[in-house]
Amino acid sequence: MTLTATARPAVQLLSPRSEAVIAATAGLVAAHAEQITARFYPRMFAERPELLRVFSLSNQATGEQSRALAASVVAYAVQLIDPSAPSFAHVMTRIAHKHTSLGIRPEQYTIVGHHLLAAVGEVLGDAVTAEVADAWSEVYWLFATQLIAEESRLYARAGVDPSTPTRPFRVARRIEETDNVVSLVLEPADGAPVPDIEPGQYVSLFVDLPGGDRQPRQYTVSSTAVGTRLQVTIRKVLGTGGAPDGRVSSYLHDHVVAGDVVDVSAPAGDLVVPSSDSPLLLATAGAGITTVLPIVEHIARTQPQRPVIVAHADRTASDHALRETVLHAGSQIDDFTHYTWYESVDIDDHRSQAGLMDLGAVPLPDNVHAFTCGPLPFMRQVRTTLLNRGIPSDHIRYEVFGPDLWAAQ
Ligand SMILES: Cc1cc2nc3c(=O)[nH]c(=O)nc-3n(C[C@H](O)[C@H](O)[C@H](O)COP(=O)(O)OP(=O)(O)OC[C@H]3O[C@@H](n4cnc5c(N)ncnc54)[C@H](O)[C@@H]3O)c2cc1C
Ligand code: HEM
Structure with missing residues (x-):
């Protein structure tokens, strides 16, 4: 058979049986997506408290991460059943980059999948027949498998073992840019060279906060002018309307000094400059x-x-x-x-x-x-x-x- 220019390769990701179930239940799940993810996180953290050191506790408090996860799962399911839906590739790439900057590992998908699908059952109750549960499990694992594949490609390209996703960097100096913005110039503390960094990429900084919490946050590499160092520039987030000040930005701003060591991930992020000569x-x-x-x-x-x-x-x-x-x-x-x-x-x-x-x-x-x-x-x-x-x-x-x-x- 010859493929014409407009023919789509026959990639049937979802089984026909699940496709019909997803088409019938996508609206219901979408309508409850926030409730589902709002249940999912507490039950997962209760069983796996170590994950509180990888997820942003503040995103949990504000609900932002729940909304992002919910939106992506529903959007993924919709594009599986609707060939005319917008391409999902850039969403997938963004998530995979974020995950690799955090050291997310394949085996953790089993934990997330278990709690996410259990939360679907808790929220939707009797609507989740065995057939519905199987279909959403299939969606989850299709999504997970694609993310795992993309993440392992990114880890391999960066030469990173996801079980040790960070390297120690010493603060060589601080530059007070404005009252609320500081640049930290970082150099490797392990003797290895600075990794290749594309302009616009970010790193995750993992910070041990007073009180014992460990928290990662992403910071764009704001300069690579000196090849043996990388610079991040942090704006202190001030709480408004009774909300607390940002935890990590305040800590970096108020407490981190030259000589301190922070844990830094490999560069990630796909906001890179197209290599043409267009303005x-x-x-x-x-x-x-x-x-x-x-x-x-x-x-x-x-x-x-x-x-x-x-x-x-x-x-x-x-x-x-x-x-x-x-x-x-x-x-x-x-x-x-x-x-x-x-x-x-x-x-x-x-x-x-x-x-x-x-x-x-x-x-x-x-x-x-x-x-x-x-x-x-x-x-x-x-x-x-x-x-x-x-x-x-x-x-x-x-x-x-x-x-x-x-x-x-
Ligand atoms: C790809 C990427 C690149 C980035 N690059 C940069 C960069 O170059 N420079 C930079 O400065 N930032 C950057 N950021 C943002 C940075 O990662 C952090 O999100 C930012 O520093 C805030 O982190 P924080 O820990 O200080 O604030 P958080 O503690 O995470 O707080 C965030 C917000 O939540 C609110 N909040 C927290 N808890 C509650 C609560 N209980 N109730 C109500 N509200 C609450 C806080 O008031 C604050 O407004 C980047 C983010 C991404 C994703
Ligand atoms: C199919 C499964 C998964 C999906 C659909 C998914 C989706 C997402 C999305 C949409 C984001 C936000 C990305 C952005 O910044 O725009 C995100 C971030 C994140 N994910 Fe996942 N994810 C999955 C699996 C996992 C697993 C297995 C882990 C590890 C336990 C994990 C941990 C995280 C963390 C820590 C963040 C950053 C969120 C924060 O700091 O609040 N994810 N994920």
Whole structure:
């Protein structure tokens, strides 16, 4: 048989029997997805308290991780039964990268699967017949098998044994960037070289907090200018409306000093610069600036003729971290433009615009590729403006500094 250009390869992932059951119950599960994951975590942590050192306790408190997991499982099931559903590949890749930065291992999928499927039974009760349970188990294991395969590929590529996913790095120095932002310059404490890092990638830092909790958080590698070191830049998260200050960012900001050792994962993340010579627009807000510096440094080092536009929004000029370092790296690029928006602008600052970022009037070259990083409402606004200006959606990439709830809202 000859395949025509439009024919899809006949990959039947889900058994026909399960496909019908999933089609009939996907709506029910979707409607209860948050309740299911809200049950799932407490029962899993009760049996496996060691997992509290891998999951973010704060995401648990705010429910963010529950929403991300729920959204991804339902979206995965839907695209299994609907060939016209949007591609799921980028969601899969994002999760796999996040998992590898945390050292997630294949055998842990059995634990998660057991508690997730038990939680489905608890929430949906009699609706979960043996047939329904089997079909959702099949969905879970299809998802799990694909993640495990992708994760083992990423571990192998990075040369990482997932049972020891971190290496010790010593804080060589701290750079106080603004009142609330500090950069930590880290060098390996085990004598091995710094791993290869693509611009825009992040590492997980595992921190032993006062009181005994151990917690990982992801931080973009904000500079690789010095090949024997890597730099992360941390904005201290201040609690608002009675919420506590961020645990790990506060600890790193207030307590970690030069000479201290932190556990750092291999670099992960798929927000990488396309290797073409198309112009780049980097549109960021707040802590999202940490993705800009490594990309600008990379372009200055490897493609100084490639046009780059940096657009950044912050509360005030004094909150704008890494500004001078970005401008310095950008000065080595032939065609580099820099725009800033501040919610309040100093009276003698004639270069910055007041208010929120508005890309409506910014000159954009043909075939521009955009990266955006910042709070979700900001990124939605950027994306909408760019789509309205005719930038194709596959030219717009984003990075979320938290569980990816983009698809969930
Ligand atoms: C890929 C990626 C890259 C990132 N890169 C960077 C970076 O370069 N620089 C950077 O600064 N950050 C970055 N982040 C964000 C970073 O990983 C952390 O999420 C951030 O530092 C906050 O962590 P924390 O432990 O300080 O806050 P957490 O303790 O995790 O708190 C997070 C929020 O939850 C709220 N909260 C916690 N507990 C409760 C509760 N009981 N009730 C109500 N609210 C509560 C807190 O007030 C806070 O607003 C990145 C994240 C990702 C996913
Ligand atoms: C099929 C099974 C699984 C699915 C569908 C899944 C899905 C997800 C999703 C959607 C995220 C958020 C990614 C983002 O940042 O956007 C995530 C994060 C995470 N996952 Fe998984 N996951 C699975 C299995 C596991 C397993 C087996 C473990 C290990 C016990 C695990 C541990 C974590 C942790 C620790 C995070 C970070 C969340 C946080 O810090 O709050 N996951 N996963």
